[in-house]
Amino acid sequence: MEVRLLGPVxxxxxxxxxxxxxxxxxxxxxxxxxDAGRPVTIETLAARVWDEPPPKAARVxxxxxxxxxxxxxxxxxxxxARLVRHSSGYLLDIAPDRVDVHRxxxxxxxxxxxxxxxxxxxxxxxxxxxxxxxxxxxxxxxVERLRHAYGEQYLDATVAWGLAELRGGNPLAALGPLAxxxxxxxxxxxxxxxLIRAYVAAGRPADALAYYAxxxxxxxxxxxxxxSATLQELHQAVLRGEPVAPRETAELAAGTPAQLPADVPxxxxxxxxxxxxxxxxxxxxxxxxxxxxxxxxGKTALAVRWSHxxxxxxxxxxxxxxxxxxxxxxxxxxxxxxxxxLLDALGVVPGRVPATLDAQAALYRSVAAGRxxxxxxxxxxxxxxVRPLLPGTATVVVVVTSRAQLTGLLAGGASSVPLxxxxxxxxxxxxxxxxxxxVVAQREALDQVITACARLPLALNIAAARTRQTNxxxxxxAAELDEAGDRLDALEVGDPAGDVRAVxxxxxAALSAPAARLFRLxxxxxxxxxxxxxxxxxxxxxxRDLRAPLRELTRASLVTEYAPGRYTLHDLLREYAAELARRxxxxxxxxxxxxxxxxxxxxxxxxxxxxxxxxREPILLPLGEPAxxxxxxxxxxxxxxxxxxxxxxxxxxxxxxxxxxxxLDRLAWQLAWALDTYSSRKxxxxxxxxSWQVAIECAAxxxxxxxxxxxxxxxxQAGIKLGxxxxxxxxxxxxxxxxxxxxxxIGQARTQHHLAYLWGQRKEPAPALDHARQALALFAxxxxxxxxxxxxxxxxxxxxxxxxxxxxxxxxxxALDIFVADGDLHGATSTWDSLGYAHHHLGHHAEAVDCxxxxxxxxxxxxxxxxxxxxxxxxxxxxxAAGRPAAARIAWTEAEQLFTALDHPGAxxxxxxxxxxxxxxxxxxxxxx
Numbered sequence: 001m002e003v004r005l006l007g008p009v010x011x012x013x014x015x016x017x018x019x020x021x022x023x024x025x026x027x028x029x030x031x032x033x034x035d036a037g038r039p040v041t042i043e044t045l046a047a048r049v050w051d052e053p054p055p056k057a058a059r060v061x062x063x064x065x066x067x068x069x070x071x072x073x074x075x076x077x078x079x080x081a082r083l084v085r086h087s088s089g090y091l092l093d094i095a096p097d098r099v100d101v102h103r104x105x106x107x108x109x110x111x112x113x114x115x116x117x118x119x120x121x122x123x124x125x126x127x128x129x130x131x132x133x134x135x136x137x138x139x140x141x142x143v144e145r146l147r148h149a150y151g152e153q154y155l156d157a158t159v160a161w162g163l164a165e166l167r168g169g170n171p172l173a174a175l176g177p178l179a180x181x182x183x184x185x186x187x188x189x190x191x192x193x194x195l196i197r198a199y200v201a202a203g204r205p206a207d208a209l210a211y212y213a214x215x216x217x218x219x220x221x222x223x224x225x226x227x228s229a230t231l232q233e234l235h236q237a238v239l240r241g242e243p244v245a246p247r248e249t250a251e252l253a254a255g256t257p258a259q260l261p262a263d264v265p266x267x268x269x270x271x272x273x274x275x276x277x278x279x280x281x282x283x284x285x286x287x288x289x290x291x292x293x294x295x296x297x298g299k300t301a302l303a304v305r306w307s308h309x310x311x312x313x314x315x316x317x318x319x320x321x322x323x324x325x326x327x328x329x330x331x332x333x334x335x336x337x338x339x340x341x342l343l344d345a346l347g348v349v350p351g352r353v354p355a356t357l358d359a360q361a362a363l364y365r366s367v368a369a370g371r372x373x374x375x376x377x378x379x380x381x382x383x384x385x386v387r388p389l390l391p392g393t394a395t396v397v398v399v400v401t402s403r404a405q406l407t408g409l410l411a412g413g414a415s416s417v418p419l420x421x422x423x424x425x426x427x428x429x430x431x432x433x434x435x436x437x438x439v440v441a442q443r444e445a446l447d448q449v450i451t452a453c454a455r456l457p458l459a460l461n462i463a464a465a466r467t468r469q470t471n472x473x474x475x476x477x478a479a480e481l482d483e484a485g486d487r488l489d490a491l492e493v494g495d496p497a498g499d500v501r502a503v504x505x506x507x508x509a510a511l512s513a514p515a516a517r518l519f520r521l522x523x524x525x526x527x528x529x530x531x532x533x534x535x536x537x538x539x540x541x542x543x544r545d546l547r548a549p550l551r552e553l554t555r556a557s558l559v560t561e562y563a564p565g566r567y568t569l570h571d572l573l574r575e576y577a578a579e580l581a582r583r584x585x586x587x588x589x590x591x592x593x594x595x596x597x598x599x600x601x602x603x604x605x606x607x608x609x610x611x612x613x614x615x616r617e618p619i620l621l622p623l624g625e626p627a628x629x630x631x632x633x634x635x636x637x638x639x640x641x642x643x644x645x646x647x648x649x650x651x652x653x654x655x656x657x658x659x660x661x662x663x664l665d666r667l668a669w670q671l672a673w674a675l676d677t678y679s680s681r682k683x684x685x686x687x688x689x690x691s692w693q694v695a696i697e698c699a700a701x702x703x704x705x706x707x708x709x710x711x712x713x714x715x716x717q718a719g720i721k722l723g724x725x726x727x728x729x730x731x732x733x734x735x736x737x738x739x740x741x742x743x744x745x746i747g748q749a750r751t752q753h754h755l756a757y758l759w760g761q762r763k764e765p766a767p768a769l770d771h772a773r774q775a776l777a778l779f780a781x782x783x784x785x786x787x788x789x790x791x792x793x794x795x796x797x798x799x800x801x802x803x804x805x806x807x808x809x810x811x812x813x814x815a816l817d818i819f820v821a822d823g824d825l826h827g828a829t830s831t832w833d834s835l836g837y838a839h840h841h842l843g844h845h846a847e848a849v850d851c852x853x854x855x856x857x858x859x860x861x862x863x864x865x866x867x868x869x870x871x872x873x874x875x876x877x878x879x880x881a882a883g884r885p886a887a888a889r890i891a892w893t894e895a896e897q898l899f900t901a902l903d904h905p906g907a908x909x910x911x912x913x914x915x916x917x918x919x920x921x922x923x924x925x926x927x928x929x
Contacts, residue, residue, distance in 0.1 A: 296458025
């Protein structure tokens with residue numbers, strides 16, 4: 001089976017063409033096949049299929065891809081061709097040699113290095129695969145660009161084939177196709193060169209002279225230039241009747257440019273990016289790579305390092321052009337200026353350079369055709385600046401670096417080489433390369449510098465330079481960089497081209513006003529990332545109005561969309577954005593944005609918690625209406641709420657800290673309350689402790705005694721689970737005093753309930769039972785049914801700890817009736833655990849297993865991993881007591897995995913139980929036979 005693009009787009013299998021369906025589906029196949037074996041992002045795919053993608057482009061593409069996937073699956077082929085989903089798009093999993101355009105170009109590439117006879121065979125075969133106009137029947141800007149590129153590839157191959165036929169003594173075989181192609185490409189000098197030689201070799205010098213005259217006239221009329229010196233010398237040789245031998249190459253200019261900057265000292269890492277660039281050497285058409293990334297991430301360094309490594313592969317020269325797309329002067333190099341420089345480097349005398357852009361580009365393509373060149377276009381502003389500088393010939397490799405993503409070039413088939421921050425290992429390697437291996441001994445300072453520099457190569461290089469040039473100790477630099485707000489100052493070196501702040505400013509200066517405003521606001525964001533709904537709150541505008549500035553920021557590499565709808569920027573960019581916000585935005589504007597953002601998180605977290613724990617008592621500091629412009633999330637079910645908490649947990653903690661630090665104490669306390677259920681169920685005990693410690697301070701500043709009491713009590717709850725019993729007891733006594741002063745009967749009851757839990761965890765059931773009874777007495781006469789049931793369950797549990805299992809069954813059954821009637825799944829789960837424990841110790845193993853399994857099912861429904869793990873441990877105990885060690889191992893193994901994932905100390909105890917179980921089973925069964 002093969003995919004054909006050199007003519008109508010077809011899937012060809014078993015001697016016939018498969019029905020592909022409508023043109024848009026063939027267009028989708030072509031857009032994937034040109035990158036066979038490589039992923040194509042949804043954005044790039046849409047830009048190839050539509051000049052202006054519709055709003056639901058992704059959905060339409062998915063429909064076409066589903067049909068194509070089924071069609072490919074139905075075709076014969078070994079290995080089969082598949083269409084697979086990739087992290088950011090789709091990949092046509094097929095060997096490139098099963099796509100005609102790739103097979104064609106690979107054959108032409110092999111011919112360049114082959115012996116004459118083999119080269120002629122390869123070129124004859126490759127030309128036979130052309131079936132007409134590439135991508136016939138398709139329309140659009142991408143199609144036209146690709147069609148032009150393939151046409152240039154065919155032109156190069158035909159020129160090489162013509163020279164091979166002449167070397168093989170077959171000028172008559174070459175004349176017809178060369179003359180026909182020359183009619184379509186009347187300004188291409190390599191083609192004119194080989195056609196004139198073919199006329200002479202065929203014994204038709206008069207035709208050679210006539211064609212030269214026509215060619216010279218067209219150059220003068222359309223480009224305003226004369227033929228090259230090489231072609232003029234050929235013309236004179238024909239006039240003199242001298243023999244004209246076929247040349248090995250159709251070079252049009254003397255000299256070999258070697259313009260690469262010096263290689264990069266201290267270069268580190270980038271293995272994957274270098275490998276991607278290596279793939280350019282085997283590209284099937286004109287090879288173009290776009291190296292993109294934020295300011296200072298090392299794009300130019302990568303391009304220069306790779307270019308030096310492969311320069312020997314480009315004997316006709318290496319050209320480096322700084323397009324100044326982003327710089328201190330703001331004077332971007334125009335395509336005309338860049339083309340003049342390229343033509344000059346290729347040996348074209350100034351007098352031959354025409355005046356117009358189109359004419360210059362035509363001459364450039366003509367001069368570059370057939371030459372094995374490496375061209376580095378550094379610091380490009382946009383695709384429009386670059387596109388006229390692409391020679392369109394398969395013998396030339398072009399590497400473009402830009403802070404912008406240049407989606408237009410990627411849609412046209414260019415390879416994407418995105419650069420992110422260095423890994424920590426690569427950052428250390430860079431500093432070691434620059435400062436010597438001895439620096440590794442300064443581990444603490446080294447780690448501080450890497451963290452402060454955000455693993456940004458420019459910042460790391462500046463840090464290394466400061467240390468080397470001024471003998472500034474690394475530890476002193478680490479201390480300076482560690483000072484809040486001083487990092488950008490510390491990374492100044494007095495040279496705008498090398499200062500982090502200055503380099504970042506060039507990207508900022510190129511933004512539109514809406515994108516610049518959004519970038520400044522992102523300096524006010526909290527946490528490691530931000531999603532689109534939170535951004536609407538931060539910006540105070542609808543999500544639809546954010547799409548354009550967000551796209552601009554991501555394409556400028558100032559913001560990274562690391563997952564669909566989730567955005568981040570590294571620490572130095574964030575610090576620079578915050579600095580700009582302080583400089584350009586009024587304090588009330590910044591404050592309003594911060595309140596909107598924190599309101600978004602607080603109201604969203606509150607709504608999610610209501611789904612996680614519906615029976616929970618009302619929040620003591622009620623939420624008002626969210627700030628105008630904030631856009632809180634709404635959730636349809638518990639699963640969605642839990643998933644959101646999982647995604648946003650680190651952000652919510654950062655929001656809580658920020659609210660407290662900026663005087664928004666009420667919001668900070670409310671966030672601590674909203675986070676508590678999730679943190680408890682996922683075992684984030686240290687986060688719970690931090691949250692409630694902050695909440696206590698905020699409640700004190702607010703003068704809210706009930707909120708202080710509540711925070712002390714919940715802080716104690718997390719402390720008990722961490723084994724901090726003295727601290728927990730102090731917090732509970734403080735809470736009890738406050739609730740008593742307030743006359744809050746339910747608050748006192750719940751605190752007594754927590755005191756019972758504390759004594760129970762300390763394995764002292766008598767005082768625990770006393771506190772549980774006090775809790776039940778306090779709950780009596782109130783409408784807090786959940787509290788009454790919790791107290792009954794606790795009383796039953798502590799009776800169990802005292803060995804009084806009949807009392808356990810009595811009290812816990814009463815509690816279960818209330819929990820079931822009220823739909824309190826959390827309370828019911830806990831009670832099933834108590835009942836299972838009582839049945840286990842009464843020897844009712846079947847009943848105990850039933851109770852534990854009921855509890856596990858409810859805990860899984862609640863997604864309460866900690867509770868599931870505890871119940872699995874108890875279930876395993878019962879299975880073992882009932883003589884079922886295999887079932888015990890299954891339960892304990894899952895419990896150990898859950899505790900390990902929660903980083904809970906219970907994991908070690910379960911591992912020990914599993915070890916003993918293994919020893920016991922081994923002893924029972926004896927040594928293996």
